[in-house]
Amino acid sequence: MYHRVVPAGQLVQAGMYVSPATFVSHLIFLAKYFNVVPLNSLTVKNGLAGIAESGKPPCVLTFDDGWQDFYEYAYPLLVKYQQPATVFLPTEFIGTGKQFWTDCFADLLSRRQATIPGKLSAPDILTAVAYLDGLPGSFENQLEAGIEYLKKYPLNKIEKVLAGLSETWQVDLAGAGRNFLNWAEIAEMKDSGLVSFGSHTVNHQILTTLDNTAIKNELIDSRKELLQRKVVDSSCVSFCYPNGNHTKEIAAMVRSAGYHLAVTTKKGWNHADADKFTLKRIGIHEDMTSTPALFACRIAGLI
Ligand SMILES: [Zn+2]
Numbered sequence: 223m224y225h226r227v228v229p230a231g232q233l234v235q236a237g238m239y240v241s242p243a244t245f246v247s248h249l250i251f252l253a254k255y256f257n258v259v260p261l262n263s264l265t266v267k268n269g270l271a272g273i274a275e276s277g278k279p280p281c282v283l284t285f286d287d288g289w290q291d292f293y294e295y296a297y298p299l300l301v302k303y304q305q306p307a308t309v310f311l312p313t314e315f316i317g318t319g320k321q322f323w324t325d326c327f328a329d330l331l332s333r334r335q336a337t338i339p340g341k342l343s344a345p346d347i348l349t350a351v352a353y354l355d356g357l358p359g360s361f362e363n364q365l366e367a368g369i370e371y372l373k374k375y376p377l378n379k380i381e382k383v384l385a386g387l388s389e390t391w392q393v394d395l396a397g398a399g400r401n402f403l404n405w406a407e408i409a410e411m412k413d414s415g416l417v418s419f420g421s422h423t424v425n426h427q428i429l430t431t432l433d434n435t436a437i438k439n440e441l442i443d444s445r446k447e448l449l450q451r452k453v454v455d456s457s458c459v460s461f462c463y464p465n466g467n468h469t470k471e472i473a474a475m476v477r478s479a480g481y482h483l484a485v486t487t488k489k490g491w492n493h494a495d496a497d498k499f500t501l502k503r504i505g506i507h508e509d510m511t512s513t514p515a516l517f518a519c520r521i522a523g524l525i
Pocket residue numbers: 286287422426464465
């Protein structure tokens with residue numbers, strides 16, 4: 223499970239990226255010890271068991287969120303090393319300047335100017351803003367802790383808290399250009415035959431914070447758009463739970479919405495008979511995988 227591929231030094235959460243050089247070392251390592259297969263191999267005849275017979279253990283590369291840097295940095299390397307990968311798209315963000323709230327928060331935090339307390343009226347928003355305003359530690363620690371704190375709220379509340387921070391800190395909630403892929407880049411990569419795509423909902427909201435109707439809309443509408451735009455094939459439509467959060471009931475809803483498999487953020491390998499709607503992954507990021515030895519330890523589950 224990858225998210226972003228960006229050169230070091232950019233304002234990106236540590237758990238969210240690998241550098242292009244590190245990604246190259248991963249591709250070389252994986253080609254040596256694994257059979258890197260497309261995600262839809264998991265739904266064809268015999269599934270993982272059939273692939274495993276080829277010798278090396280099968281491995282699937284996934285990228286969450288459809289970041290524009292996938293096209294810029296990861297895709298050329300996948301072409302060079304001829305390895306397949308799947309990218310999960312939150313359809314509402316594709317081809318727009320819209321940002322994830324986590325990036326809005328990071329942006330606010332980095333440009334914080336002045337604290338002017340007591341201007342906000344809604345008590346619960348005021349409490350959240352006061353908490354976030356007083357987070358201790360470095361920028362990275364404040365960012366991690368702030369995101370963890372905000373994650374439990376539905377998106378409309380998060381947006382109100384961010385507006386409150388913007389007011390308190392006297393910083394505009396400004397957009398920072400396009401963060402995500404556009405449909406032309408997606409079509410080009412799909413045509414290469416190396417990159418496939420799946421749904422990461424419409425709005426990238428944590429499904430366990432939504433009611434059943436809203437969950438169904440996220441599942442059905444994103445699938446419909448990907449099919450209409452011919453980004454996915456109806457024979458294998460995959461799904462990725464935002465932030466990994468799911469329940470048994472939500473997994474059943476994913477199946478009934480017409481998906482063939484779904485990935486979580488639960489760490490680990492999948493056995494041949496694994497439940498296809500709660501597939502495990504191994505989160506790969508720079509700070510834990512920058513050498514082949516560290517990468518091997520991470521894949522083996524040691525770190
Ligand atoms: Zn995501």
